[in-house]
Amino acid sequence: MSDCIFCKIIKGEIPSSKVYEDDAVLAFLDIHPINYGHTLVIPKEHHETVVDLSDNLLQEVILQVKRIGQAVMAGLRVDGFNIGLNNGRAAGQEVDHVHFHVIPRLSNDGLKHWPSREYAESENEKVADKIKQALK
Numbered sequence: 001m002s003d004c005i006f007c008k009i010i011k012g013e014i015p016s017s018k019v020y021e022d023d024a025v026l027a028f029l030d031i032h033p034i035n036y037g038h039t040l041v042i043p044k045e046h047h048e049t050v051v052d053l054s055d056n057l058l059q060e061v062i063l064q065v066k067r068i069g070q071a072v073m074a075g076l077r078v079d080g081f082n083i084g085l086n087n088g089r090a091a092g093q094e095v096d097h098v099h100f101h102v103i104p105r106l107s108n109d110g111l112k113h114w115p116s117r118e119y120a121e122s123e124n125e126k127v128a129d130k131i132k133q134a135l136k
């Protein structure tokens with residue numbers, strides 16, 4: 001899409017620090033890293049969210065996410081990494097061109113994980129059932 005910031009990065013109209021590129025996938029450093037080496041992995045075709053991707057394209061992207069994660073670990077000598085994908089505004093998606101975040105982690109980086117809550121009695125079964133039904 002012409003006004004998409006990541007499409008502009010793909011076309012070279014906006015500079016980026018690229019770490020990997022092939023016919024279908026581009027990986028480049030996030031401009032505001034959570035930790036140094038925070039990388040975004042995107043399909044070159046413009047699609048808004050993960051569910052808009054064909055299975056084939058998703059496979060191509062996720063295989064590179066795995067490789068970038070391994071390269072982040074080995075190249076930056078970090079202790080682990082998070083893979084993230086914000087799907088929709090409510091989930092924090094700001095750029096409407098689907099992108100996986102690969103976030104290097106250090107044992108002592110001080111980042112907190114998301115808060116968790118408890119299920120009220122038997123609510124977990126009801127919730128699981130709603131998802132199961134939607135899968136059918």
Ligand code: 5GP
Nearest residue numbers: 005016028029030031032086092093094095
């Ligand atoms: P979202 O919140 O949509 O999952 O994440 C969007 C990410 O894109 C943010 O982490 C943000 O820092 C990054 N970002 C936004 N604009 C640019 C840009 O022009 N260049 C690069 N390299 N990253 C960007």
Ligand code: ZN
Nearest residue numbers: 004007046097
């Ligand atoms: Zn785009």
